[in-house]
Amino acid sequence: xxxxxxxxxxxxxxxxxxxxxxxxxxxxxxxxxxxxxxxxxxxxxxxxxxxxxxxxxxxxxxxxxxxxxxxxxxxxxxxxxxxxxxxxxxxxxxxxxxxxxxxxxxxxxxxxxxxxxxxxxxxxxxxxxxxxxxxxxxxxxxxxxxxxxxxxxxxxxxxxxxxxxxxxxxxxxxxxxxxxxxxxxxxxxxxxxxxxxxxxxxxxxxxxxxxxxxxxxxxxxxxxxxxxxxxxxxxxxxxxxxxxxxxxxxxxxxxxxxxxxxxxxxxxxxxxxxxxxxxxxxxxxxxxxxxxxxxxxxxxxxxxxxxxxxxxxxxxxxxxxxxxxxxxxxxxxxxxxxxxxxxxxxxxxxxxxxxxxxxxxxxxxxxxxxxxxxxxxxxxxxxxxxxxxxxxxxxxxxxxxxx
Numbered sequence: 001x002x003x004x005x006x007x008x009x010x011x012x013x014x015x016x017x018x019x020x021x022x023x024x025x026x027x028x029x030x031x032x033x034x035x036x037x038x039x040x041x042x043x044x045x046x047x048x049x050x051x052x053x054x055x056x057x058x059x060x061x062x063x064x065x066x067x068x069x070x071x072x073x074x075x076x077x078x079x080x081x082x083x084x085x086x087x088x089x090x091x092x093x094x095x096x097x098x099x100x101x102x103x104x105x106x107x108x109x110x111x112x113x114x115x116x117x118x119x120x121x122x123x124x125x126x127x128x129x130x131x132x133x134x135x136x137x138x139x140x141x142x143x144x145x146x147x148x149x150x151x152x153x154x155x156x157x158x159x160x161x162x163x164x165x166x167x168x169x170x171x172x173x174x175x176x177x178x179x180x181x182x183x184x185x186x187x188x189x190x191x192x193x194x195x196x197x198x199x200x201x202x203x204x205x206x207x208x209x210x211x212x213x214x215x216x217x218x219x220x221x222x223x224x225x226x227x228x229x230x231x232x233x234x235x236x237x238x239x240x241x242x243x244x245x246x247x248x249x250x251x252x253x254x255x256x257x258x259x260x261x262x263x264x265x266x267x268x269x270x271x272x273x274x275x276x277x278x279x280x281x282x283x284x285x286x287x288x289x290x291x292x293x294x295x296x297x298x299x300x301x302x303x304x305x306x307x308x309x310x311x312x313x314x315x316x317x318x319x320x321x322x323x324x325x326x327x328x329x330x331x332x333x334x335x336x337x338x339x340x341x342x343x344x345x346x347x348x349x350x351x352x353x354x355x356x357x358x359x360x361x362x363x364x365x366x367x368x369x370x371x372x373x374x375x376x377x378x379x380x381x382x383x384x385x386x387x388x389x390x391x392x393x394x395x396x397x398x399x400x401x402x403x
Contacts, residue, residue, distance in 0.1 A: 035092055035218065036147075040089040044075075046058075066216055093219045128207055131267070132237070196208075247291075289380065304365075308370065319345075364385070364395040379401055381402075
């Protein structure tokens, strides 16, 4: 993944979003929803299952999503042979500039040993879990629980409809309505290993490719759901590996700098981007002993202003607020007035440096007060660190317990 949902002209620490090419939709447009990799894998698996049983592929193929919707998917690939069948769906992420938009998602089904039930394999471009803390244990394909359930239910529906659950799929009834047949499902995304380089999968311990994700089956344009998912899973992995300190960074510059500052392992680094509040609220429910929130001066100024979502559409750096902090630091009236008319937060910081005023410390303290709000009563030790454009240390609060 890259670093930030919106490049901020005030802050060189911000870089493009990991799963999105841009941070916000074009103004005045009606956005079209799309389908998750989990939905595409389910549709491909269902089509392949029907071909495995009958020799014919349904095209289009309809599936039922967790919310009850029944979208239909056109097949982009149909192949079968003795004891196997393969179908493919081209992922349509709608108007969301998702990294996997346009990727081919394939499912290859084979009969499994009697009594094996439904098993999953990672094909080309689908990763394998290697670290604890994720919803799927190490050694398993990176196919999340909801897509797995969707595929099992789709296969059960086909087997039941064709009357083949007993003789061909050797299935049993589970919970009254789900037939688990003895079948192996191999999910592949050709080229997925290359696409995965643009995600945080490697840091999460998912090697060899992408994850098959989705809790609703639907991609909501510009929701940044994949990014929030990666923040949560990053915290889960750090906790599972026994780390008691994580550091959330707004961008690559601050991430590199905080790694050196604290000698952190890669697993302890959380690419939170603009989602400070989202990270801290998750940490409240899944605590670690120490949390560092770090970023460039402009992003931390926004945090100091009281914003927990640092995206540009949530608010810009308030130069009046920064000018007020300059006055608090003892700046002369003419310098405070100049700050109010500055072009950027960076310019105000340079004014303060020229006047030997520690504006960074006041910004860091204000940012600490904002970041502490979601953690009140937890006893977690919180720290704010502010870096400049080169990764140089501007200010740090040190760790203080949030009571």
